[in-house]
Amino acid sequence: MTTLNIQNNFAAPDDFYEHLIDAHRDLSTEQSHAMNAALVLLLANHIGDLGVIDDALQKARDTVQNGG
Template identity: 80%
Template structure:
């Protein structure tokens, strides 16, 4: 059985287009609204992926990229 793995390699034909779209989606939102939009986006994309192993790997990697405050 082959398990899906999290693809961490560049995967956009034009990465700047994605970044611009992401920034535009946050434009004119308050910090609270921006956080809520990010949470909704995570849930939507996680549902689309639908593989708990891949999502868990992504969560672990994202958490490791952020230093928790003591």
């Protein structure tokens, strides 16, 4: 099983953030949420390892519930 990489894996993380924000530009809140859901599903399919995806889901949930 592959493990979830939580280390920065971007040469330019600010560029990714800019792309993410640009992708949401001019979307309604509902459209933005739908786009996030579609993005999660696309990336989860790309990963294709349920163990890694479960780890990512738990870490993301912990971030929201515990503030980090």
